[in-house]
Amino acid sequence: MTSPLEQKKIKIAGPSVVTANRTWDGIVVYRTAAKSWSADLSEAVIVRNSDEAKALLAESVADDVGAVGAYIAPVQVGDDGKVEPGNLREQIRRTGVTIGQPAQV
Amino acid sequence: MYAYDEIDRTLVNERVSEFRDQVKRRLSGELTEDEFKLLRLQNGVYLQLHAYMFRVAIPYGTLATNQLRALAHVARKYDRGYGHFTTRQNIQFNWIKLAELPDALEDLAKVGIHAMQTSGNNMRNVTSDQWAGVAPGEIEDPRIWSELIRQHTTLHPEFSFLPRKFKIAITASDHDRAAIKIHDIGLRLVKNEKGETGFEVLVGGGLGRTPFIAKTIKHFVHGRDILSYIEAILRVYNQYGRRDNIYKARIKILVHELGIEKFSREVEEEWQHIRNSSLQIDDEVIEDIRSRFTYPAYEKLPHMPDELRQAAADPDFEAWRKNSVAPHKVQGYSIVTISLKPIGKPPGDATAEQMDALADLADIYSFGEIRVGHEQNLALPHVAKRDLPALWKALDKLGLATPNVNLITDIIACPGLDYCSLANARSIPIAQELSRRFANHELANLIGRLHINISGCINACGHHHVGHIGILGVEKNGEEVYQITIGGRADEGAALGTLIGPGVKFDEVADVIEDVVEAYLALRERPEELFMDTVKRLGVEPFKERVYATR
Incomplete structure (x- = not known):
């Protein structure tokens, strides 16, 4: 869960995606195979080695208008192909805060 | 205002x-x-x-x-x-x-609010005592000087690209509610032997990765010279502060590496060049700012009105009054702290409905003024004592009358991993669980004054270093782990807490804090001995033994 802001070298240990925040509203998005961004993790392109990750990140960063702060994040791919976030940070980014929000409780 | x-x-x-x-x-x-x-x-x-x-x-x-x-x-x-x-x-x-x-x-x-000085490597929002202007015994209203510095530093080109962010806090009371000793510059209003107003200037305080308590660089700087003296400090910082390493860029590192004596000499030398310049403040400038602060037309009211006497029979009111109401400089009035720490809720959050309703109450009971404190609570600074019972009832309806100010559930916490991109661990759920564990008001009162501070990473936005009990969330092998410190404080006796041992897991934190509190209750010599007194008397060892004996 080390902050990806401290991500210095691109070295991945398993399936990963590129994630960022959409520029105009800041919501969490994932890079898709169609070279676009989606809020749906299941639409993210999965990379499995460092070279693929580097290439995907470079392409994502170049799309500066669509999303900001792109970085590589781990995911878990189930036997059924279902993609889930690979750590707590990414789980929180995907599903929201783990606490009740004051206006909703 | x-x-x-x-x-x-x-x-x-x-x-x-x-x-x-x-x-x-x-x-x-x-x-x-x-x-x-x-x-x-x-x-x-x-x-x-x-x-x-x-x-x-x-x-x-x-x-x-x-x-x-x-x-x-x-x-x-x-x-x-x-x-x-x-x-x-x-x-x-x-x-x-x-x-x-x-x-x-x-x-x-449209209402004069902005977001300048809230981010970036510049001079940040100047903070002060939330009881400024109403606290009994203060030298004078520190906001006059805060405003002077705000005006001088806002968008000032020399302070817009500093090596790192820069924070100033000002107090004018003996009891420091502004945490000046953990700021880059801390200013304490004092009078000299001639009765002139000036400042004790402290420098190099800060938390984060490398925490330091600020050191006094000058015992008295005349009020008219305070801008030039601050500017001299900033020029030395701008010249020598490191820009090659973000973790070593704050002024606290420079002060530490140069030593306060050498740093002081550098500032003094710079100050002599600019002291008698246009930076010297004319009395008219201060008077103009002073004149723009308006104070209520207080009534002459009794010290103990009938309304308050009658309400004292209600134990719930008394529980709230005891912890939330503080003396005011004007007889018949009080300062009311409004806890933003309802049991089990995120510390420091307020809904739009609460803010609107509180504004209405401030119009009715506090001359239209609200204060914000660094403890993540609000305050109404001018409440007539006769109005306290009615105010309490109104606050209670809004969920804003939790009687826990300065008690163990009055927790300071950063947003942590639930919101923050820098965080390594969650803070708010820890605060919520602790709040629930110590929800019993009689227990919290029995424990007495005890501040818990929680940060979700080493940047220390929750000021964990200076919590009586500090909790720092870190990440270890992909899991949230929390380090516990004891003995910190943020007031005039500011001190950094001592780490008591290895970090504990998310699910264990509340149990550990319960152990620390139980140890304190068993160790204190009398009910009036506060947690910090016990820590001062015995050190952290007994707490460490209690926590780790069975872990």
């Missing part, structure tokens, strides 16, 4: 127009994120886990009711209906859209 002049209003409005244009150019692709980042940060806009975060300044913690209503409006219209009061007299909105930010800024500008 302080009344802004035409210069302030023009500055704030121009800032909105500039930012609107910058956002437009960013969204069109004319500006890259690299180009835009500095501009958004200069307007308090961060990028967090889920969205942009918008930090708004509340200079020296003073708000008028129309300003609080404007904050409620922003929460309701542009965010998710709530805001989070921080440890530096700011409010943060966590779900704001970049495309709507210029509108939000424009709405705030």
Whole structure:
């Protein structure tokens, strides 16, 4: 869960995606195979080695208008192909805060 | 309250127009994120886990009711209906859209609120005692000097590209409610032997990765010289402060590496060049600022009105009064602290409805004024004692009368991994669980004054180093782990806590804190001996033994 802001070298240990925040509203998005961004993790392109990750990140960063702060994040791919976030940070980014929000409780 | 002049209003409005244009150019692709980042940060806009975060300044913690209503409006219209009061007299909105930010800024500008000095490597929002101007025994209202420094430093080119962010806090009371010793510059208003007003100047305090308590650099700087002296400090910092390593860029590192004596000599030398320049403050300037602060037309009221005497029979009222109501400099009035720490809820959060309702109550009971403290609570600074029972009932209906100010559930916590892109671990759920564990008011009262501070990473926004009990969340092998410190304090006797041992897991934190508290209750010599007194008397060893004996 080390902050990806401290991500210095691109070295991945398993399936990963590129994630960022959409520029105009800041919501969490994932890079898709169609070279676009989606809020749906299941639409993210999965990379499995460092070279693929580097290439995907470079392409994502170049799309500066669509999303900001792109970085590589781990995911878990189930036997059924279902993609889930690979750590707590990414789980929180995907599903929201783990606490009740004051206006909703 | 302080009344802004035409210069302030023009500055704030121009800032909105500039930012609107910058956002437009960013969204069109004319500006890259690299180009835009500095501009958004200069307007308090961060990028967090889920969205942009918008930090708004509340200079020296003073708000008028129309300003609080404007904050409620922003929460309701542009965010998710709530805001989070921080440890530096700011409010943060966590779900704001970049495309709507210029509108939000424009709405705030109409009531003189802005986001300048809330981010970036510049002079940050000058903070002060939330009881400024009403605390008995203070030298004078520290906000006059806070405002002077705010005016001088806002968008000052020399302070806009510092090696790192720079924070100033000012107090005028013996008891430091502004945490001046953990600031880059801490100012304490004092009188010299001639009765002249000036400042004890402290420098080099700060928390984060490398915490230091500020050291006194000069025991008395005359009020007229305070801008030149601050500028001399900043020039030395600007010249020698490190820009090659973000972790060593704060002035505390420079002061530590040079030593306070050498640093002091450098400042003194620089000061002599600029002391008698245009930076020397004319009395008229101070008087002009002073005249723009308006104070209520207090009535002559009894010390103990009948309403208060009658309400004292209600134990629930008394429980609240005992912890939330403080003496005022004017007889018949009180300062009321409003806990933003309801049991089991995120510390420092307030809904738009609560903000609106509180503004109404401030109009009725506090001459239209609200204060914000670094403990993430609010205050009504001018409440007639006769009105305390009615105010309490109204606050209770809003969920704002939790009687836990300064008790163990009055927890300071950063947003942590639930919101913050820098965090390694969650803070708020830890605070919520602790709040629930110690929800019993009789137990909390039995424990007495005890401050818990929680940070979700080493940047220490929850000020864990100076919590009586500090909790720091870190990440270890992909799991949240929490380090516990004991013995810190943020007041005039500021001290850094001592780590008691290895970190513990998320699910164990509340048990560990219970052990620490049980150890304290068993070890204290008498009920009046506060937690910090016991720690001072015995050190951390007995607590360490208690926590780790069975772990």
